[in-house]
Amino acid sequence: MQNIYNFSAGPAMLPQEVMQQAQEEFTDWQNHGTSVMEVSHRGKPFIEVAEQAEADLRELLGISCNYTVLFMHGGGRGQFSAVPLNISKPNGLSEHLVTGQWSVSAEAEAQKYMKTHIVATQCIIDGKTTVPTQKDWKISENADYFHYCSNETVDGIEIDWVPKSESGNVPIVADMSSNILSKPINIDDFGIIYAGAQKNIGPSGLSVVVVRNDLIGLARQETPSILNYELQAKSGSMYNTPPTFSWYLAGLVFKWLKQQGGLASIAKVNQEKSELLYKQIDKTGFYQNSVANEYRSKMNVTFQLNNDALNAEFLKQAEQSGLVALKGHRAVGGMRASIYNAMPIEGVKALVSFMQEFERKNG
Structure with missing residues (x-):
């Protein structure tokens, strides 16, 4: 499964x-x-x-x-x-x-x-x-x-x-x-x-x-x-x-x-998860985040594709890959990956891998 x-x-x-x-x-x-x-x-x-x-x-x-x-x-x-x-x-x-x-x-x-x-x-x-x-x-x-x-x-x-x-x-x-x-x-x-x-x-x-x-x-x-x-x-x-x-x-x-070791331990995991995802977003310009670095959320990572026409296909293929609920809020659009405490780092790595492959095919 x-x-x-x-x-x-x-x-x-x-x-x-x-x-x-x-x-x-x-x-x-x-x-x-x-x-x-x-x-x-x-x-x-x-x-x-x-x-x-x-x-x-x-x-x-x-x-x-x-x-x-x-x-x-x-x-x-x-x-x-x-x-x-x-x-x-x-x-x-x-x-x-x-x-x-x-x-x-x-x-x-x-x-x-x-x-x-x-x-x-x-x-x-x-x-x-x-x-x-x-x-x-x-x-x-x-x-x-x-x-x-x-x-x-x-x-x-x-x-x-x-x-x-x-x-x-x-x-x-x-x-x-x-x-x-x-x-x-x-x-x-x-x-x-x-x-x-x-x-x-x-x-x-x-x-x-x-x-x-x-x-x-x-x-x-x-x-x-x-x-x-x-x-x-x-x-x-x-x-x-x-x-x-x-x-x-x-x-x-x-x-x-x-x-898990309490909040100090979970904070380290949350930091690692968010850094992985933001690093991918910032890598080439194919993806973008519009929040100043010091105010970027570690829980709700918002991002946009540089070509809005690809949004629907990104979401469709992501869901087919087991990555669900990535559509951004209707007020701001784009994508949103909520990576709360319960999201394992494996989930973030899977998302990053998908983003890399999607960019390779569509960039």
Whole structure:
């Protein structure tokens, strides 16, 4: 059987070992004679799953007791509303760095609840998309929070530095949906990080939120209970029935990451994968990437063929070769190879080999 490498941006591939374990346990989990989907979320067996998943996530990310971990509904987009409702005043101000489709959407959603201000946007310099650094803008000390997306899935832009206010008192909120757990980070730099699960954590529908404890208990009266951080924290993320199967699978992924050596080890693999692919893109000019080198995403590698007329044939032949879901987002076109943690380096090597052969025949 031909190896299939799934480069989908999300929902994305999960580690093969995790999928195999889930398959083996699907109808008889822990000798209960039922699936994990069929047991009570308030029963001892599932509580143990939930507690272990949180403990493993805390270990992987180095999350201290100053932060609360929440497993919530609604994916990353649900947090576009949850963040302003939980930590801002009705007449407050949120500030935003806009670098792509997802940070655009987060700012637009925040407008429903408060005043917003965009401090800077992505820009084109010498034909390459880049991000203005903080020497060109600053965060207002009057802001209730500052929001940015650390990795733009659609545009293939990743920011490796963390914005800060001069005083350090403005909470920094990061949408890490597409690069969480891909490398070590310093949690203490943030007030809140959140991530939809469907890229580096597990199935879609689940979101993981890490929120500093002093930002809990500030929710507005109109905040829906399902989005209220305080209610979710007090109930152990079980104010209502949680997405139990997604939570279980996330826990398996956390265990798998620990088996790989943790985030420092997986970061080295991710660096190697992205370098292989970008090296091929830059090699001859047959392929092109329009993002400045220092902002090229290690998770979502976007590229274009120098002849758009070849796009359809590239995608057709790639799929025939077992390389699927390479079509770029409709907003930007071209190609996109999403190479999250679960993508083995063999998949990237297979893509590079295909790109070389396609260029040989069509260049």
